[in-house]
Amino acid sequence: MALRGLRRGEVAGLRWVDVDLERRELTIAHQLVHTDEGLALCEPKSAASRRTLALDPETVRLLRRHERAQRRLPGERWSPTRPIFTLGSGAPVQPGYLTHRFRKLVAASGLPPVRLHDLRHGAATLALASGTELKVVQGTLGHASIVLTYLRLGAAAAVSRQRPRDGAAGAEGGAGNQPEDRQGSGGA
Template sequence: MTTPRDTPASRRTRANGDGTVYKRKDSRWEAAGYVLAPGNTRKRIRVYGTTRKEALTKLTEKIAASNLGLPVATADSTVSDYLTYWLNGVAVRQVRENTHTRYAACIRLHLIPGLGAKKLARLTARDVRTFLDHLRAACQCCAQGRDTDRHFCCAIGQCCNKRLSPLTVTYVHSVLKSALEHAVREDDLPRNVARNVKTPAPRPRRFKPFTASEARQFLYAASSDRLHALYELALRTGLRKGELLGLHWEDLDLDSGTASIHRSLQRTPTGGLTILHTKTRASERRIALPTECINSLKTHPERQHEEREAAGAGWADNGLVFTTPTGKPLDPTNLTRRFRRLLHRAQLRTIRFHDLRHSTATLLLEQGIDLVVIKELLGHAHIGVTAGVYAHVRLRLQRQAINALGTALGLANDDPDDPSDAAAVR
């Protein structure tokens, strides 16, 4: 007589509520169980896998989410139900809070009004393409009802034609693709229909980085600012705004002239100013500091010490390199305001703070620095990102190279018997 302990794991009876797992005739494994469905009802779902463990894992994840009160959408759910499930049950654990907030706004403002009523299993590529075409053409004041109470735009018969940018339409499409891709991974859909829809690539955002002379003028104007060291780092190393504001003194080794970048300061809807990990794993890097940055960072503690004494008991000691006059973290928005005032005082054209990073890469490229070195300095995940963003600079350098070659060939001696020509060919 066998006991439960002697029974193989694949044949043991599962506890009540854990669902069932069995092998199908097509050699796949199928797991079935009851979960919480939209509308506060319970629904039997089925998931599949190439092994028993894979199918069981998928079912266990869905039951666990259901036990937390999250409705588990299935193929016969509406797109609205599935997007709500994916946003609150899946994406919330995979992306940063600010990214999740952008996803939520995209789903609430565009995807649910446009596709929410359709059944997930019946969604087609034509539905997605039609939706995106309408999104490009629709006035957002009218589509989102902004003019209902204020009596303007379509409410008075004079549409302002405020349409979404191509970049925003592409972003909406990418969010839908991510959600449907998860449905495919969980075997709720056989394919991702949103991937079959091709959207025109948006034009890259134009930016106008500083020229070398403008960069020198900027550094000269910043030399008397309390955040002089921050502006030096931004322009000479290309660090992101969040990376600069999240820099701690323990991250700096001024003796060896290096800095470890692995934190970023961000403002989140729930936590306020929060120290997070860097944007990507590739953003975690160790960079060499220019001599000018080392010198400015060595004098920066003196200014910070004076501010500490002036603040007295009101000083907030958090180990950050760049703080407010009372030691608190610098708000990214406030830094942007300070940066614009500095540009105005220096009589320089207005650019974004992020364009200092573009200025770094552009000036390095123009000095002939290899793309691989610039990629590592900026912390890009792939060299294709670096090459794509700064394609305009590379084209200009190609033109300079071609012109230089043309000059060299134009100066060559046309005499075929000249031995110097033969030596040049070799």
């Protein structure tokens, strides 16, 4: 979630069949949502939300380890159509549980309060800061409109348009040369 900007329902809806560890990518094909009848695996939020994302080597390593652990669990047989993220009982992790657990982890860390959804915006902001084009960030987030991406990311999107295209943090884009640094806001 933190690096790829997934929605919590998309994370909860991931199944092993949606991940290709050899190719290092995952496909958002569903989301897990609460309905009046309980949890349901549904289509993504929009057509643009159905997307394939690259995975970094560390995430692939952790997913392989997680898959091996799930395959060793007693009880139900492992299946590629089963959820990647489950409770000890094998039941899918509910999107609300992800929010609840994240709040507890943030509180225990002593860090300032941050919402789980803020990780999605943080991933997009980091991508923009590294020189990724706004259109690519739109696709990564699964936004149907580039206008929505621009409006949601506000200043981060505007700043990215002023950065050098090489994606490197050179003299113009490096630390200590940001407007907030020059103004002495000192935020960490």
